[in-house]
Structures are given as structure tokens and as C-alpha cells.
Amino acid sequence: MPKYTGGEIIAKYLIKEGVKYVLGIPGHGCLAFVDALFQNKDKITLIQPKQEMSGVHMSIGYFRVTSQPLCVFTSIGPGAINTAIGLADAFVDSFPVLCITGNTHTHMRGKGVLQEIERNRDSNMPRILEPIVKRSWQVNDVKQLPTVMQRAFNQMMTGRMGPTVIDLPMDVQADAIDVEIPEPLERRASGKVLGAPEQIKKVVELLKKAKRPVLLLGGGAVTAEAYDEVKELAEKLSAAVVVTMMGKDAFPNDHELFAWSTGSKGT
Template sequence: MPRLTGGEIIAKYLEKEGVEYLVGIPGHGSTNLLDAFNDSAVEVIQPRHEQGAAHLADGYARASGEPMAVFTSIGPGATNTVTGVATAYVDSIPMVVFTGAPQTHEYGEGILQEIDRQKPGDFPSVMEPITKASFVVDDVERLPRTLRRAFQIAVTGRPGPVHVDVPMDVQGAAADVEIPDPANTRAHSRPGGDPESIAEAADLLADAERPVIVPGGGCMLAEAWDEVQDLAEHLKAPVIPTFQAKGIIPEDHDLFVGYAGWIGSTAGNELASNADVVLAIGCRFSDLHTSSFEPGVSFEIPPSKLIHVDIDNREVGKNYPVEVGILGDAKVVTRQLYEGVSDRIEEIGTEDNAYYDEIQRLWADWQERVEERHTDDVPMSISRALASVREALDRDGLVVSSAGQPQETTNPEFPVYEPRTNISCGGFSTMGFGVSAAIGAKLAQPEKQVVDVEGDGSFLMCNQEVACAVEHDIDVNWVVVNNHGWKSIRNLQVDKYGWDRVLNTPFDEETDVDYVKMAEAFNVGYVDRVVKPENLTETLTEAFEHNGPSFVEVIVEPDNPESGAIITGEWDLADLEPTEAE
């Protein structure tokens, strides 16, 4: 057996896992770990903030389906990852995060950057609620087994981040160890659904007159796009994904009808709320997706009969009662359902099919409503800016977005045509996510164009990661739609309390950032600002064709609430009446 240090064990195990990149920032608590990567095939990427490291790994996993490894030092370097790790956890995105920890003989002594007042070396308690598992390795000989378990947990079942706390002396200690083969510790199959439940669900779908299929993020994680499309085409059922499943079916497919929920399409909400059978696959039914569970707005379950498929039994029936609940992998179960339905009925045609005709009419009406927003007014709407982004971007290009008005417009209005080409934070709704996630997405898909559409407020949260892309020459395109402030929240405050109660500072001429100068200061190779919409497509085409990072600021309307999403559903937070002070 070879004699290896803890850092070397980690490096060699990552190689066996096929991990391409280790992303993080060096610190005194990670020097022994990092030194081992001087002789490793794993490339080290250095962002400018540990939150950016986690978002970068997140974007990589969403675009590739494979995990990346993150490393940090002890103390604030470790705590800086929390927002990024929580973002990944809520959306079930795999990664393994290595953090430095006190030397084992100094645990509880309050050494530099130790959290010790509740328990010695207590940072794992911070990570516990936002990871699938958190390990502390107090002996170098246990490290290989812990690594195997960490990756096994991260990528199997419902994926998610896993944390490994590695004391500084364990990183540097040496032991005679064998590096385990990951293939020997993985299940070689995916769990299918119970045959009786599959038969019951297939009966419901075969007899349904108005079925809808609602794929969630679990379908994207399970790579179930072919299965979803095959089943939809057999039933001629409209596909109404969640935003985490955007791209599961091409958005120019005749059965795609947009999305349900607060910022869903009119077509998606109407068809979902009037379905007799709803097949939800890997879907959480969140508040934004369901119009805060208001009956008949986005869904009405019951009387709609719900078939709920998920690999996590905690999600089945959590927010709506099920007619049939099926525990299993989205790809396997959807294939089982397709086979079951195919045994019961022939593929449904489109001729003399009133339901299919309704689907086409409702989608055409929605498309017309979206296109009405693509005017050449100055300043332009975010919708108009996105129309130019779509025109300039390759069909298989990746679009990335963070929380706020750009995301609220991109997700429902920006068409994508392939799986894993929409990278957007979901349930944690994290500002600044896309700045770094786009770098990870480009590392995962180096042959495809990648554009991050950011609001100015969101961009400022993680703008330092532009320097990471420049340093490593990663060809990412940033498009900052500048409406001079945090306008999603400003509009919410106005709607609830009126203009005179707004506590939300706008970024005016005196306080706003000159984003062009900022990008130039980061040494971005292509930088421009666009005001007139007729100039935007040409500018973006040049930016996307530039070999290296590019940055385009687009000036959009600052005060029109409709510069963000088209509101078609409901959301409790937007509708709550203010409480009168007594």
C-alpha cells in the first residue's frame, strides 16, 4: 500500500471519482490539503470568495450532472460557503465541500478561527441543516472510507452537498492506505416503482381526458428528458415543467405550454388547474409554483387526481393529497409509466382532438402576450433585452440567472431547447448566484456558449468572480440588465404599503456603479453598454463571439413593475394585506 498524506489521499480519490476541478481559496487551514494538488490531474480553480466557490461548483453540476469538489480554510472561509451550499441543498445539487478544522490535539482550545463555545470544532453544526451529511475525519487512516461515503451520499438517491471537515494535522499526516474504487460502492441500478402502483397510475393516465405532465427538478437530475417526451407524445398531454426542469422538453415542441404558478404562463396555469389527472415527477409543489396553493389558480387537487413520483418519500403527498404515490427514480418510473400506458392505449392522435387544439390555442395566446413586450421603447424592458439575448445565443447555448426581475423574466419567457441549458437557482432564490455559476457551467460545457443574465443589484453581490474568469480565461458572457436598484423588492413594498413607505434605496446617478469601468478594471476583453434596443443583438453577437470573458450592460426601464415578470398567478407574500398598527 502506498504511504500518502491526507491531502494526497483526497487528491488521488478525486482523480478516481473523475472530478475535474477543485475550487476554493487557500488559507492556513487548507495548506496541507492544497499542496497535494501540485501533482494531481485535478485542476485547481481559485475564485475570489468562498460563496462564489460553492456557486461555481453548483453551476458545474447543473450543467454536467457531475459533482465538483470545493475546499476552504477554517473559520470565515468555511462559513462563507454557507449561502452557496444552502442554495445547492434546496435544489438537490451534488457537491463535496472540504473545510479545514483545528488540529486534533487542539480541539476546544479556541485556536485561531475555531468555533468552540458550544462544542469543540463546531463548524459542522453550521453545515448540518444544509447538507445531506457532514463528516469529521479525526484520523488519516479513516479518510479513504469517509471520502467514499461522502461521494456516495452526494450523488445517489436525492442528490445534494456533503461536507467533510478535515483537521489541519490530518491533512498533513501520512498513512499506508488503499484508495477505494468508487464503482465498487455504488448501486448499479436505479429504483423503479412498485408494479401495482405503476399499473394503477397507467390506468388513470390511459383513461384521462385532460392529463397534464409536471416534470420537476428531479427529472433533470435523473436525466429523464427522453422518457417525459415519449410519454407526453403518446398521451398528447401538455408538459408544464417547474423552472428547475426548464429544458426537459424543447420549448418549441407542440406540447410545451410554459409553466404554472405566480409567474407561470396563462396556458400553463389554465391547463394545470383544469386537468383531470396530474402526473408530477420529481416535483416539490412549492408556493411560487402552485400560486401559494390557492385552489383553482394553478392547480386544483382534488378534484384533479394526482400521481406523484419522487425518489424522496418526504415529498410524495407533502403539499397535495395523492391518488397514487410512487417512490422511485424519475427516469425509471416514467419509462415504466410509458410502457404501461402503451400497453393500454394506442398513441393518441392530433386530428379531431379538441384537447390538443385547446393546447395550441392557449399557447399561441401566451406567445402573443409575450411578444407584445418586445417593443423598441427606450429605455427597453427586460423582456426586450432577453429577446435579443435569445437571438444572439446559439440554440444549444446556456442561459444562467439569479434571483430578481431578470430571473422572473428569463424563466417564463426565455425559450431553451435542450436539457441542462437553463441554470437558475430555485428554492433558495439566491442573489449573485449566476455570476459564478456561469463559470462552472462553462467549465462543464466548454464547447457551448454561456451567458449569465444578471440584475445590477444581484451582480454587485458576487461581482468579484469576474476576476476568476479572467484569471483562468473562461469564456463567460455577462449581461447586466441595469434598472438601477433592487426593483423586485421595491415593487413588492410599493404594492403592499405605497410609495411613501418604501425603504429601498435606488441606485441613482450619484450612487450607482459605472459597470463598464468595473468590467474594464477586471480586464474583461469585451465590454460595452447598450441603451437602444435596435443595437443590442449586434452587440451581443459580437460579445458571444469574442474569445474570452465579455460584459455587456443593458440599460432597462427602472420604474415599470412590468419590466419584470408577467404576473398570471398568485403568491401569498405579494397579496398579503398590511396589518394596521394598534
């Protein structure tokens, strides 16, 4: 069985997930992880943005185009907090981004070193991001990492997608264990979530009785790639189609039934 550091476990799992790019700014809080990326530079590319928030926005844009998530990493403190606006954007718009934040060594927690926020709780910075991510983890031991990496991707990519955060202490990045890198799809739900049959029947009856039906399409129609289905339904009903800001491309903008966007305030 091979022996990998915490940073190497993450890097090799990202490679197994098909992640081509990792975005971040190397710093004292993430050096062991950056070392692992360098060792695997032939399989995964490090891109350094000007600021960590930009890395998250770049990841969102990449997913919009490719449907593939990326990983953003930060050092301790300010670098981690810089991701907040980007993560909030990903959370509200339901886009998957994996964010890995460096943090103080586990044995140094509570000492206020290396920009630690510890007045209310040791190594408290991850809690700042909790309201704007789908799920977060604070890893205490390198043995947790293989399972946490699987769970992070499962949370990001299933159901209503969204960003996840893994808080990674410096010693956990550098500690090594004998471990096999897990297979990404082993514990991931697959297939599309279907609508409730009874609710669908009610919708059908409402549409049958509607004199001037209108379809409102949101980001879910884009995520589900239901372009052909909504077009066929609109044409069948001769229904006007309006879209939210996130659903702009869910329906052909030059179609005679297209009634433009509802606007940012639903007007």
C-alpha cells in the first residue's frame, strides 16, 4: 500500500475526479499541499489568481462552460476569508466549487499564531464560511481525508449542487499514512432526480385548463440540461416563456414564444 501525505491524498483524489486545474495562492498555511501539487504537475495544473475570490469566480465560470468542478485553495486567515464573496455566489446560484483552506497546526490551536481566529473558539475561521457553503469539514487527522474528499465531491455534485469547504491544518497536510486513494464514484448517487408523480398530474391538469399559460424557467432547467423538453412543452402549449437571471439560456432567445427575462427583482 502506498504512503501519502495529506496534501498528496488530496492531489491524487482530485486527479481521479478528473480535476484539471487547481487555483490558489501559495502561502505558509498551504505549503505541504502545494508541494503535492508540484509533484503531480504533469497531471494537474496550478493557476495562481491575483486574489482568492477571483479563483472561486474562475471556478464557477469553468463549471458553467464544462460542467466540471475545480478546486480553490488558500492559506490561513485573510486568504481564506477572501473566498467568501465567491463562495456566496456559488452557493446562491448552486454551483459546485471545492475550497480548501489552510489552518493552524492542530497542536497549536488556541495560541493565536499564524493569523488564527481563536477568541471564541480555537481555529474558528471556518465557521465564517458555514452559512455560504453546502457543507464544510474541519479535518483533525490525515486518516479522515480519503473519506472527507469523497463526501465533499458527493455533496457538491448531487442534489442541489453547491460549494464545499475543507479546513486543512498544516500538520494534517504534511502527515503521511499508508492509504489507497478511493474511487470517486463508489459511494456517489447517480441518475436524475424525478418529479413526484402526483404533483406532475396536478401540473398537467392546471396546464390543460390554462387559457394563457406562461412558463418560468430558472437555473434548474439549465443544470438539468432540459432544453429540448422545455422547448417542446412550450410549443405544445403555445405558452410564453420567461426566464430568471440564472435561466437565460434555458430557452432559445430568438424563439417567437420567448418573453425575455423577469429581471433581477422578479419584475
